[in-house]
Amino acid sequence: MTDVLDVAIVGYGPVGQTLAILLGQRGWRVGVFEKQPAAYPLPRAVHFDHEVARILQGAGLGEVLPRLSEPADVYEWRNAAGETLLRIGSSAAGLSGWPEANMFSQPDLERELDARARTLPSVEVHRAAEVVELEPADDGVVLVFTGADGRRARARARYVGGCDGANSFVRRRLGVPVTDLGFFFDWLIVDVLPKEPRVWDPINGQVCDPARPTTVVSGGPGRRRWEFMRLPGEDIAQLNTDATAWRLLQPWALHPGNAVLERHAVYTFHARWVDEWKMDRVLLAGDAAHQMPPFAGQGMCAGIRDAANLAWKLDLVLGGKAADTLLDTYASERIPQVRQVIGFSIELGKVICVSDPEQAAARDAAMIATVRETGPTPPLPTPAIGPGVLREGDARAGHLFLQGRVGRGDHAGRFDDVIGRGFVLVSPAADPKTRLAPDLAAFFESIGGLTAHVGPEAPVRDVDGSYARWFAQHGIEAALQRPDFHIFGAAPSVDGCADLVAGLRTALGS
Ligand SMILES: Cc1cc2nc3c(=O)[nH]c(=O)nc-3n(C[C@H](O)[C@H](O)[C@H](O)COP(=O)(O)OP(=O)(O)OC[C@H]3O[C@@H](n4cnc5c(N)ncnc54)[C@H](O)[C@@H]3O)c2cc1C
Numbered sequence: 001m002t003d004v005l006d007v008a009i010v011g012y013g014p015v016g017q018t019l020a021i022l023l024g025q026r027g028w029r030v031g032v033f034e035k036q037p038a039a040y041p042l043p044r045a046v047h048f049d050h051e052v053a054r055i056l057q058g059a060g061l062g063e064v065l066p067r068l069s070e071p072a073d074v075y076e077w078r079n080a081a082g083e084t085l086l087r088i089g090s091s092a093a094g095l096s097g098w099p100e101a102n103m104f105s106q107p108d109l110e111r112e113l114d115a116r117a118r119t120l121p122s123v124e125v126h127r128a129a130e131v132v133e134l135e136p137a138d139d140g141v142v143l144v145f146t147g148a149d150g151r152r153a154r155a156r157a158r159y160v161g162g163c164d165g166a167n168s169f170v171r172r173r174l175g176v177p178v179t180d181l182g183f184f185f186d187w188l189i190v191d192v193l194p195k196e197p198r199v200w201d202p203i204n205g206q207v208c209d210p211a212r213p214t215t216v217v218s219g220g221p222g223r224r225r226w227e228f229m230r231l232p233g234e235d236i237a238q239l240n241t242d243a244t245a246w247r248l249l250q251p252w253a254l255h256p257g258n259a260v261l262e263r264h265a266v267y268t269f270h271a272r273w274v275d276e277w278k279m280d281r282v283l284l285a286g287d288a289a290h291q292m293p294p295f296a297g298q299g300m301c302a303g304i305r306d307a308a309n310l311a312w313k314l315d316l317v318l319g320g321k322a323a324d325t326l327l328d329t330y331a332s333e334r335i336p337q338v339r340q341v342i343g344f345s346i347e348l349g350k351v352i353c354v355s356d357p358e359q360a361a362a363r364d365a366a367m368i369a370t371v372r373e374t375g376p377t378p379p380l381p382t383p384a385i386g387p388g389v390l391r392e393g394d395a396r397a398g399h400l401f402l403q404g405r406v407g408r409g410d411h412a413g414r415f416d417d418v419i420g421r422g423f424v425l426v427s428p429a430a431d432p433k434t435r436l437a438p439d440l441a442a443f444f445e446s447i448g449g450l451t452a453h454v455g456p457e458a459p460v461r462d463v464d465g466s467y468a469r470w471f472a473q474h475g476i477e478a479a480l481q482r483p484d485f486h487i488f489g490a491a492p493s494v495d496g497c498a499d500l501v502a503g504l505r506t507a508l509g510s
Contacts, residue, residue, distance in 0.1 A: 005031040006318050008143050008157035010131045010170050012036075014045075014106065015286030015303035016163030017113035021059040022311035024120035028318055031155055032123065033145050035130035039114065042263045043191045045106045046219050047072075047204075047297030048304070050094030051382060053102055054403055054485055055308045056109075057414065058421055060116045068108050070221050071099035074376075076202040077352075077367075079360070080209035085367035089376040096485065097403035097414045100379050103204070103218035106300070129153075134160065134173050134282065141281050159314060160282045163303075166270075168288035174279045180272040183293065183346050185353050186230040187269065190245045191219055191262040192254060200224065206352055210360035212248070213352050215295075223262070226252075227294075230266065231355055240266045269293040269349075271342050277331035285310060290338045295348035298341050305484075306334055309385075312422075312483035321447055322508045329388030333398075336386030344380065389482065389507045391489025391500065396474065401426075401481040404466030406454060412463055415452075419460065422448040423504065427478040427494045428455045428462070428471045435497040443510060444501050480504060 007023055009016045012034035020030050048056075053065055061068075077086040094100035117123050126145070132152070133144035140158045147153055162170025171178075200218070207214040215227035228248050230239055238244065245264045246255065273290040277283060286303030310330050316322035351367075354360045384398035391397045403415045411418055423444070425432035431453040436444060444451075454460045454467040462468055471477065480488040480500040488507070489500050 003029075004140060005029050005155060005157040007031075007159045007161060007314060008033065008141070008155055009161040009163055010143070011162070011164035011168075011286075011288070012114075012125060012127070013040075013163065013165055013286065013303075014110055014113060014300055015307050016161065017110065017117055018055065018059055018304050019161050019163060019285060019307040019311060020117050020123050020125075021113065021120065022307060023314060024117065024123035025060070026311070026315045027122055028315070030123045031157065032117075032125045033129040033131050033143065033155070034125070034127050037128040037148065039107065039110050041107055042265070043105045043107060043219055043223070043225070045294075045297070045300040046103055046217055046225050048102050048104065048301050049297075049379075049382070050096040050098040050100050050102075051400060051485065052301045052304045053094075053098030054096035054416070055304055057098070058308075058416060059113070060119075061112055062414070062417065064112050065098070065102070068112060068220070069102040069104040070218060072101040072103050072203045072218060074202045075101065075204040075206075075217075075379075077206040077208055079364045079368075080207075080211065083364070083368055084371055085208055085364060086371055087376040088379055090379055095381075095400055095402050097405070101204070101297075103220050105220035105223055108220060131164070131169060134170065136280065158281065158318065161310065162282060162284040162288045163286050163307075164288050166287040166291055168284065170282060171274060171284055171288050174276075174282060174284075176274050176276040176279065176284075178272055178274050180270065181342070181346065183271040183349065184268050185293070185349070186236060186266050187215075188228040188230065188239050188245070188248070188264060188266050190226040190228065190249065190264045192224045192226065192249065193222060193260040193262055194224060194254070195258050195260065208352060208354065208360065208363070210355050210357045213354065214248075215352075216252070229353055229355070236266050240264060271346050273335065273338055273342060275335075277334065278327055283310060283327065283330060289334075290342065292342040292345040293349045294345070295352055296341065296345045298345060302338050302341055305337075306330075308484040309334055315483075316447065316508065322510060326389070326508060333385040333388035333390075337383050340383040385486060389488065389504075390486075391480075391503045391507070394487075394489045396476070396479070396487045396490045399487055401479055401485055401487045402466060402470050403485070404470075405463040406452075406467075407461035407463050408459065412461070419452050420450050422450055422483050423488070424481045425449065425451045425478065425497055425500065426454055426467070426481065427497065428453075428458070428467055429477045429494040431459070432478060432494060432497040435495055436501055437498065440498055440501045440505070443505050447508070447510070449501070
């Protein structure tokens with residue numbers, strides 16, 4: 001058996017990869033065990049949002065994201081007659097300093113995450129290593145895995161991250177209850193590489209035609225994605241063929257002469273989540289803990305949020321700066337948000353997955369009336385996280401904090417790249433550090449806390465005025481941001497910084 005790992009991660013999809021990087025960057029010894037010998041080569045997720053972009057920036061992908069993805073400014077739903085039912089407009093400058101909607105190909109992202117993970121000396125990746133047993137051990141867990149030669153080997157870790165996807169072995173092994181909302185539909189997924197440049201208007205859309213509900217979206221630079229709902233009574237084997245895919249693509253004038261069919265596959269989308277995400281020293285994340293229909297493009301996003309939430313908590317616990325009970329807040333914070341996102345995805349699905357013409361006509365009439373009245377809708381903000389490491393009674397706690405462009409000395413760029421990551425106290429009024437008594441300042445420093453006085457003339461220059469606007473809009477003078485970019489708490493005056501840090505010390509049980 002190898003030496004003890006700090007964290008063993010089962011599964012090297014985007015969630016396991018992100019968790020491995022976020023822990024490896026903090027210096028923890030991470031071993032990843034992935035049963036497949038090579039990465040899954042075909043596209044699945046095509047959309048991530050601004051918050052996930054910021055997390056990926058934090059994982060070292062900030063430079064590559066712009067060439068890996070293309071922003072989408074609109075998501076428009078039309079009926080069979082081409083009338084607009086809903087138009088969601090997305091801004092190129094989302095709250096987190098990245099476009100609100102980013103279209104990409106999952107294998108491209110996984111390749112970049114893998115490359116990044118392999119630069120980290122404390123991360124080891126074992127491919128063709130299927131985890132087949134978990135055994136409790138003193139102060140840790142023993143993983144039993146089979147290697148490429150079929151032989152069994154063992155590894156010991158202080159904590160285990162179960163990031164092993166929808167058919168998770170770890171979830172089954174833990175025997176934790178699953179809530180399944182029983183909302184499932186089959187869809188034929190078709191990925192296409194057009195050979196000629198074309199302007200797709202809208203870039204992302206839904207064709208809400210009861211004769212064949214269809215999703216038509218970007219699949220990332222140079223790619224397009226179609227998703228066709230299987231109709232009642234339709235045979236999956238007949239649907240999932242090259243010939244059917246080309247026939248269904250005809251309305252878009254696509255044929256083998258002007259496009260390459262990259263793949264087609266039928267997926268059944270589920271809406272379900274696990275009710276317990278932590279059992280002793282094993283934690284579930286990503287599709288192992290929750291699955292949702294793809295209509296909001298949030299399945300992978302939710303998993304990457306899990307990784308961001310879990311990484312800083314494991315960091316504090318492994319470093320002896322917080323008790324193991326801090327990890328209980330992982331589930332209490334993540335589950336309520338995931339449930340809301342699943343609920344929202346289902347609501348979208350109920351509108352989209354209509355194959356009855358009468359029902360579709362009633363839906364269209366109601367939606368056309370609404371869109372005429374209201375015009376384009378902004379994307380819904382991600383709901384706040386649930387109770388956990390948050391200042392009690394604070395309306396802003398649990399919501400995302402912004403990332404704007406700032407300058408310090410000769411260096412200008414996104415806040416996290418210029419100032420750093422971790423717990424950050426930000427104020428436009430004064431340097432928050434000046435408001436911390438020595439014991440609080442020492443505690444804050446011990447958890448890697450940073451402070452920033454941001455303003456036009458302040459040491460941290462508010463390059464585009466976004467911090468001035470945000471603080472004015474919220475009527476506050478200080479905010480304490482967590483390492484996963486959520487607000488721990490906010491204060492009306494910069495003098496409230498001491499209370500914020502004292503509250504954090506209590507919440508962490510430090
Ligand atoms: C058609 C489609 C469209 C989608 N669109 C979007 C979208 O636009 N936006 C979005 O955010 N999400 C989307 N999703 C969801 C997204 O693809 C998933 O949520 C995401 O891949 C989950 O990542 P993961 O790392 O949790 O799991 P996975 O990517 O499934 O990775 C799990 C890994 O664990 C490995 N594994 C399993 N068992 C073991 C074991 N016993 N030992 C070792 N390794 C093991 C597997 O081989 C696999 O590599 C879409 C999904 C589909 C299918």
